Amino acid sequence: xxxxxxxxxxxxxxxxxxxxxxxxxxxxxxxxxxxxxxxxxxxxxxxxxxxxxxxxxxxxxxxxxxxxxxxxxxxxxxxxxxxxxxxxxxxxxxxxxxxxxxxxxxxxxxxxxxxxxxxxxxxxxxxxxxxxxxxxxxxxxxxxxxxxxxxxxxxxxxxxxxxxxxxxxxxxxxxxxxxxxxxxxxxxxxxxxxxxxxxxxxxxxxxxxxxxxxxxxxxxxxxxxxxxxxxxxxxxxxxxxxxxxxxxxxxxxxxxxxxxxxxxxxxxxxxxxxxxxxxxxxxxxxxxxxxxxxxxxxxxxxxxxxxxxxxxxxxxxxxxxxxxxxx
Amino acid sequence: xxxxxxxxxxxxxxxxxxxxxxxxxxxxxxxxxxxxxxxxxxxxxxxxxxxxxxxxxxxxxxxxxxxxxxxxxxxxxxxxxxxxxxxxxxxxxxxxxxxxxxxxxxxxxxxxxxxxxxxxxxxxxxxxxxxxxxxxxxxxxxxxxxxxxxxxxxxxxxxxxxxxxxxxxxxxxxxxxxxxxxxxxxxxxxxxxxxxxxxxxxxxxxxxxxxxxxxxxxxxxxxxxxxxxxxxxxxxxxxxxxxxxxxxxxxxxxxxxxxxxxxxxxxxxxxxxxxxxxxxxxxxxxxxxxxxxxxxxxxxxxxxxx
Amino acid sequence: xxxxxxxxxxxxxxxxxxxxxxxxxxxxxxxxxxxxxxxxxxxxxxxxxxxxxxxxxxxxxxxxxxxxxxxxxxxxxxxxxxxxxxxxxxxxxxxxxxxxxxxxxxxxxxxxxxxxxxxxxxxxxxxxxxxxxxxxxxxxxxxxxxxxxxxxxxxxxxxxxxxxxxxxxxxxxxxxxxxxxxxxxxxxxxxxxxxxxxxxxxxxxxxxxxxxxxxxxxxxxxxxxxxxxxxxxxxxxxxxxxxxxxxxx
Numbered sequence: 001x002x003x004x005x006x007x008x009x010x011x012x013x014x015x016x017x018x019x020x021x022x023x024x025x026x027x028x029x030x031x032x033x034x035x036x037x038x039x040x041x042x043x044x045x046x047x048x049x050x051x052x053x054x055x056x057x058x059x060x061x062x063x064x065x066x067x068x069x070x071x072x073x074x075x076x077x078x079x080x081x082x083x084x085x086x087x088x089x090x091x092x093x094x095x096x097x098x099x100x101x102x103x104x105x106x107x108x109x110x111x112x113x114x115x116x117x118x119x120x121x122x123x124x125x126x127x128x129x130x131x132x133x134x135x136x137x138x139x140x141x142x143x144x145x146x147x148x149x150x151x152x153x154x155x156x157x158x159x160x161x162x163x164x165x166x167x168x169x170x171x172x173x174x175x176x177x178x179x180x181x182x183x184x185x186x187x188x189x190x191x192x193x194x195x196x197x198x199x200x201x202x203x204x205x206x207x208x209x210x211x212x213x214x215x216x217x218x219x220x221x222x223x224x225x226x227x228x229x230x231x232x233x234x235x236x237x238x239x240x241x242x243x244x245x246x247x248x249x250x251x252x253x254x255x256x257x258x259x260x261x262x263x264x265x266x267x268x269x270x271x272x273x274x275x276x277x278x279x280x281x282x283x284x285x286x287x288x289x290x291x292x293x294x295x296x297x298x299x300x301x302x303x304x305x306x307x308x309x310x311x312x313x314x315x316x317x318x319x320x321x322x323x324x325x326x327x
Numbered sequence: 328x329x330x331x332x333x334x335x336x337x338x339x340x341x342x343x344x345x346x347x348x349x350x351x352x353x354x355x356x357x358x359x360x361x362x363x364x365x366x367x368x369x370x371x372x373x374x375x376x377x378x379x380x381x382x383x384x385x386x387x388x389x390x391x392x393x394x395x396x397x398x399x400x401x402x403x404x405x406x407x408x409x410x411x412x413x414x415x416x417x418x419x420x421x422x423x424x425x426x427x428x429x430x431x432x433x434x435x436x437x438x439x440x441x442x443x444x445x446x447x448x449x450x451x452x453x454x455x456x457x458x459x460x461x462x463x464x465x466x467x468x469x470x471x472x473x474x475x476x477x478x479x480x481x482x483x484x485x486x487x488x489x490x491x492x493x494x495x496x497x498x499x500x501x502x503x504x505x506x507x508x509x510x511x512x513x514x515x516x517x518x519x520x521x522x523x524x525x526x527x528x529x530x531x532x533x534x535x536x537x538x539x540x541x542x543x544x545x546x547x548x549x550x551x552x553x554x555x556x557x558x559x560x561x562x563x564x565x566x567x568x569x570x571x572x573x574x575x576x577x578x579x580x581x582x583x584x585x586x587x588x589x590x591x592x593x594x595x596x597x598x599x600x601x602x603x604x605x606x607x608x609x610x611x612x613x614x615x616x617x618x619x620x621x622x623x624x625x626x627x628x629x630x631x632x633x
Numbered sequence: 634x635x636x637x638x639x640x641x642x643x644x645x646x647x648x649x650x651x652x653x654x655x656x657x658x659x660x661x662x663x664x665x666x667x668x669x670x671x672x673x674x675x676x677x678x679x680x681x682x683x684x685x686x687x688x689x690x691x692x693x694x695x696x697x698x699x700x701x702x703x704x705x706x707x708x709x710x711x712x713x714x715x716x717x718x719x720x721x722x723x724x725x726x727x728x729x730x731x732x733x734x735x736x737x738x739x740x741x742x743x744x745x746x747x748x749x750x751x752x753x754x755x756x757x758x759x760x761x762x763x764x765x766x767x768x769x770x771x772x773x774x775x776x777x778x779x780x781x782x783x784x785x786x787x788x789x790x791x792x793x794x795x796x797x798x799x800x801x802x803x804x805x806x807x808x809x810x811x812x813x814x815x816x817x818x819x820x821x822x823x824x825x826x827x828x829x830x831x832x833x834x835x836x837x838x839x840x841x842x843x844x845x846x847x848x849x850x851x852x853x854x855x856x857x858x859x860x861x862x863x864x865x866x867x868x869x870x871x872x873x874x875x876x877x878x879x880x881x882x
Contacts, residue, residue, distance in 0.1 A: 057421045119618050122625040126364045126420050130556035137553045138614035145607045196752045200745035203725045203736050210723040214740025215712040258428050265425050295440045301432030308426045
């Protein structure tokens with residue numbers, strides 16, 4: 001057995017080492033794969049804040065992933081066609097600047113999470129799952145019918161967006177940007193988990209009735225967790241769109257929501273690095289099994305079934321024991 | 328806009344609604360009695376459609392095709408209940424979601440493997456094809472009318488089953504108190520399997536019936552599944568009556584919204600913009616309906632309120 | 634006489650045809666333990682839920698320190714000073730013992746809207762939490778997972794959590810439930826000393842504990858209070874004997 005904190009460090013080091021190795025061996029595709037894994041991991045760390053700490057089984061996190069993606073797509077599209085995003089009531093220009101796009105992605109995702117959370121948190125359990133799934137589908141169909149931004153075909157962006165002082169066209173540089181963001185968010189997650197907010201949220205998940213008798217409001221705690229979670233997943237969506245230089249309604253699809261959830265389960269719920277292990281495993285499966293067979297989803301399904309039925313606690317649980325660490 | 332068009336669209340909405348009901352009824356029963364959320368219900372719908380298309384292709388008989396659809400879906404339902412789902416009753420919803428999501432992956436890719444990615448076609452039988460003239464001179468496809476009748480008949484039969492029969496009593500008891508029905512000497516695991524098979528057969532029937540007016544293809548089940556979730560959220564979990572009312576509301580809202588919202592917008596916008604914003608809004612109409620119900624009655628129209 | 638800390642006036646609550654609470658007026662004065670006893674199904678849980686805010690009464694009112702709190706929710710009443718313990722433990726089982734008391738301390742004297750500093754770096758909270766553990770004798774188990782505690786220890790933790798809330802009045806829902814003779818005796822001794830800190834409304838089945846602790850006893854049968862009095866009065870009451878004690882005692 002490996003201690004979970006050591007395992008966390010090991011995972012991050014490996015995730016950094018592989019693309020560095022790829023730079024020296026001139027394998028840009030490996031860097032792209034690693035970047036994909038990092039971005040998926042970021043989306044899943046976002047979901048894990050709601051799911052692991054708050055117990056909110058959101059089957060609609062593609063909403064935020066997609067909103068982040070479209071925030072990038074729309075602003076970059078207007079920048080490359082030299083048209084404003086909107087003129088009334090005030091002028092907003094398109095932009096190619098990553099930080100600005102991220103900010104837009106995070107604010108809009110957070111706002112969407114506030115609205116969806118306010119409605120969904122009126123219920124709990126299986127209702128919550130079905131409602132978040134339904135809102136995901138709503139945005140999916142909306143994006144398909146939104147002809148201004150490509151409808152079903154989505155939007156292509158010709159050149160990757162810019163980050164001050166970094167040449168983002170070099171694959172390893174873009175990887176580095178994503179990796180640093182992932183590390184910061186993992187750190188944020190770790191701090192949150194130990195903070196008064198994290199403790200209260202964790203208790204609100206386990207025993208909401210009791211939390212009320214402490215004078216705390218479990219719904220507000222969960223709502224904030226849902227918003228933070230949506231913001232992080234939205235940021236991941238913006239990065240994902242930048243990686244592919246393309247957005248389409250599939251970012252909003254229910255399969256996307258399911259995949260983000262799979263990352264967490266493969267790795268282990270409420271584990272700090274569970275989502276990262278899960279996302280890396282998923283991208284590797286996708287790459288290697290997808291190379292072997294067109295029908296690799298069968299194997300993914302079987303693996304998932306085995307993890308759920310027999311290896312609860314995910315891969316991190318298998319390696320470092322079932323108990324979640326407490327300090 | 329003519330009255331004929333309006334009536335036609337209302338009938339279309341009803342037809343869509345009753346098919347949603349066939350899906351939602353099974354889901355809501357399974358959730359109400361066993362507390363299980365089953366995402367693979369959409370796969371059972373797809374299996375029904377594929378079984379029907381295959382049998383219709385081999386025998387040319389639509390009735391045999393429908394029976395095959397229900398049989399195939401029920402068998403698949405029993406298989407997954409016994410092999411997988413039975414282990415999930417005691418676990419939390421997250422595990423149920425993931426395990427049944429895994430089943431979707433396996434069923435979808437398995438079907439693609441066997442049948443390929445191209446859609447199959449299931450023809451409407453001759454005796455149901457063509458239009459029929461309704462009172463008032465409205466021409467309407469006979470087959471769609473048959474769908475509405477079949478759906479309403481099934482709803483009536485389910486209602487009778489729940490209120491009048493022995494198994495219905497057990498189902499209702501199972502909703503309220505699991506220990507109670509065990510104490511009554513009912514074999515609870517057999518009851519669960521039977522309910523699951525029933526729900527699966529209804530989903531398979533819906534898949535086959537709808538398969539004849541749309542194409543039969545991999546992934547056809549999940550959009551319907553998610554709409555069925557919306558139906559259940561609106562109607563209230565566990566309530567067959569709620570599922571019926573919810574399904575009709577969703578069917579009508581979706582169909583009428585798609586036709587009339589763009590028309591409505593044309594009253595005060597230029598046509599192309601009205602078409603675009605009208606159809607964008609109509610794609611969201613049922614979810615807005617769901618949101619309104621949630622604000623008004625979080626447990627659904629017919630759900631048990633706390 | 635001083636004013637009551639906690640009081641209900643003519644509470645009514647029905648579920649369909651069943652009157653679960655029927656004209657219940659009960660009060661709790663500073664420094665006293667007021668026990669509520671009654672057979673199963675007498676409406677004790679319903680009464681607690683109405684006092685603490687989980688259920689809205691159909692009629693009547695609840696007052697805390699002279700303020701009408703009938704129309705407020707559980708959180709507001711908790712903040713106003715009702716410290717409740719649960720019959721069926723509602724502790725956070727995946728958390729440690731210390732985390733459970735920390736949360737009570739956070740509710741009483743902190744804000745959950747702090748995100749980046751560990752809760753353990755807050756000295757005031759940590760001291761309040763540790764003190765409560767010391768008082769119930771769980772200090773050696775601070776780092777133990779709650780799910781690994783024995784039943785008796787969980788009951789102790791339940792009381793410790795209530796202590797961290799520093800309430801104006803305790804409402805205890807069968808704190809002795811499931812405790813052995815020894816555990817029951819220890820807890821009785823502890824509650825005995827607690828009444829000077831804040832009065833206790835004690836809903837309890839354990840008659841030895843009730844007779845040892847209570848200043849006054851109210852007997853609840855079919856949602857109605859049939860008698861309120863001192864231990865001696867209740868023991869001597871004919872009504873109570875007939876309606877309740879008569880069967881077994």
